[in-house]
Amino acid sequence: MAGMLLRVPKAGTQAYKHEDLQLYWETSVQPLFGLQDLVQQRLVRLGDAHVVSLLNAALDLHEAETGRRDDFKGSKVAHAEYGMLVEDMRKQHADDVVIEFKPKWLAQSPNAPATAQRCRNCAREASRRAIIHHTTHHTHTHAHKPKPKSKPILCPLDFLACQDSPAALDRVVNHVVSHLSLPASSHQHTRLVSWLQTNELLSRLRDAQTANDAHGPLKASAHDPRFQLAMTLRDCTCFVRIPAQADRPVEAKFADLDKKNWEAKLGYWQATETQLIVEGYYHGEEKPRQRTNCRLEGRAMDDGGGRRLRT
Incomplete structure (x- = not known):
């Protein structure tokens, strides 16, 4: 989607699920500011396991061709129901x-x-x-x-x-x-x-x-x-x-x-x-x-x- 980036959960961590993060953002953070003051985000369904496999294959290819940041090397996308669409501030x-x-x-x-x-x-x-x-x-x-x-x-x-x-x-x-x-x-x-x-x-x-x-x-x-x-x-x-x-x-x-x-x-x-x-x-x-x-x-x-x- 134009103007948005896909954020996906990282495998092998104890981080909260994206649905928990979104609920917290909507109920605790968003009321403190105007909508124009926050990088907007919303949940998106990742689909079945095939989608996650395609994402991981894309990461492997990117790492082989151009490299990745040290703290992301070798990391994979977790199998989860939801990811996030996050406003692109580039x-x-x-x-x-x-x-x-x-x-x-x-x-x-x-x-x-x-x-x-x-x-x-x-x-x-x-x-x-x-x-x-x-x-x-x-x-x-x-x-x-x-x-x-x-x-x-x-x-x-x-x-x-x-x-x-x-x-x-x-x-x-x-x-x-x-x-x-x-x-x-x-x-x-x-x-x-x-x-x-x-x-x-x-x-x-x-x-x-x-x-x-x-x-x-x-x-x-x-x-x-x-x-x-x-x-x-x-x-x-x-x-x-x-x-x-x-x-x-x-x-x-x-x-x-x-x-x-x-x-x-x-x-x-x-x-x-x-x-x-x-x-x-x-x-x-x-x-x-x-x-x-x-x-x-x-x-x-x-x-x-x-x-x-x-x-």
């Missing part, structure tokens, strides 16, 4: 620009220390970078060369600050443009800047995250549907499609809003939060200190009068 014309990013935690974790100098997402990034640092520097064989340093990720709080802070806007735009061929003189660049300054979509996502999680992972119950929804909202993807034609509107939509196996994940979420607190990542106390682009960290380094608070 380019509609060759010169369209499509930006894809994960907004992540758009507000601080309720469990973070009151004096935290990093947001939850940047504290988590610092912990990942620290692990890489220690792994690299404790490997002494020639077979394992140190990996080149990667740039810190963009702070999620900067997305919301674009409407009030020219510095935050510059950071977001520069980050996006560095991954795209998007000249500053183009109308698409101008429209991206305008969308970042005026959109209400990301603030609605933040409000939905905070409204459904007042206590954070450490005080959450695996059976609390509101906390479960908050964690789903923290793992979604945002697509922004900027058409080549100036008379076509910019489209911004959320996707990847699947129901999660919260009982299986709660222990991981709680362990991660405990690590960030106990090991000092919220305060930047890890040794050596990892550089991040956190908006909170930038404020903590300067009290407004240029005086350095801590390093």
Whole structure:
């Protein structure tokens, strides 16, 4: 069907059935947003086992001829009654620009220390970078060369600050443009800047995250549907499609809003939060200190009068 992609269940996983995912999307996620704010999806019958066999044969051929992403190599389509038709957010014309990013935690974790100098997402990034640092520097064989340093990720709080802070806007735009061929003189660049300054979509996502999680992972119950929804909202993807034609509107939509196996994940979420607190990542106390682009960290380094608070 034009404008839609077929999503099929992967064999050998414990994921929810597509009919369960669709019901959750319709009853828990969709009411939070307008239809224009979400990548649309609907169930479709896959038919009999012959259809699934044809799909698997097509995957085998594709893998043999052009290869597949590493985490999909060798995977098969499960024998299931339903798949999904999902709205295609790729380019509609060759010169369209499509930006894809994960907004992540758009507000601080309720469990973070009151004096935290990093947001939850940047504290988590610092912990990942620290692990890489220690792994690299404790490997002494020639077979394992140190990996080149990667740039810190963009702070999620900067997305919301674009409407009030020219510095935050510059950071977001520069980050996006560095991954795209998007000249500053183009109308698409101008429209991206305008969308970042005026959109209400990301603030609605933040409000939905905070409204459904007042206590954070450490005080959450695996059976609390509101906390479960908050964690789903923290793992979604945002697509922004900027058409080549100036008379076509910019489209911004959320996707990847699947129901999660919260009982299986709660222990991981709680362990991660405990690590960030106990090991000092919220305060930047890890040794050596990892550089991040956190908006909170930038404020903590300067009290407004240029005086350095801590390093």
